[in-house]
Amino acid sequence: MGTAERRERAADSGGEPLTVAQQAPEAPDRDIAAPGSDRQGTRGLSAWTGEGESAQQPYYKPLWVEEPARRRRMPDPVREAAVRAVLIIAVTLIQAVVAFLCTLAGSWLAFPMVLSSVASTVVATWAALDVWVTRQVWNQRNGVVSAPSSTARALRRERRLTRREQRATERAQERIRRRGGTGRLSHS
Template sequence: MGTADETGMQRPLWADEPVGRRRMPDPVRTAAVRAVIVTAVTMIQAMVAFFCTLTGSWLAFPMLLSSVGSTVVTTWAVLDVWVTRQVWNQRNGVVSVPSSTARQLRRERRRARRTARVAAREAARIRRRGAGRLSQA
């Protein structure tokens, strides 16, 4: 399932590397794909309008009008990607950086609560066992 190198040992055809960035959320990716498709169609319409103008075809003016309309739609689609991304980040939270100050403060508070719980549990256990009595009677 691989190729043999000079030593005769099999080496894999490819090595999986960890992904550098996280995958885009589904709504953002959908909007981005839609924007790319609309942009491609707009560019094709503009080229057809240009070539129709060069050849003097009657189709040049309708294609020019549709290209202008498609440009408006393309701008809208690109803005939709940006807005969808902002809404996603606002609703689902931005991925926090591990060195975030807020995360560090939460960690410290959690640690303090944990030590307070352990101390309270220990004090309750000592009280239950009757510590502090000098005799068993």
């Protein structure tokens, strides 16, 4: 709804624009007063009424409301491979169209374009497979796949052992400090 339509609606409903207190609660934005707040207009004049500082700033409905994502974001290496693959496939499709049009036109450029399209098709196939392989490798390394042969499980086990050893060493050092030991081997 545009500004003119808002003014018409305000005039039809009694001449006064709807203010923050009269609106239904919506998702607040940084420059929009929250519903129920006593924030005064900050522009010197109200957006619709032409009144001074005492008029409340009208409440504008935001353009969109953020919704939580349905699926988690792809891991960075997988996303990079996917972007690379999409770009390569797009270039391949453009080359194929240019080769087709050059063939229809009988241009000398048709033969080189067909050869480059064939080469690009091979590269595009590799790029699509790269996305799949990168995803599988990421899942294997980061423990998403729960299989007995998962390398992620072995890596986690090694990290746990290392942390236990570090904690045991720290406890031993703390015990020595509490006893007042200064590196002596005997207590004589």
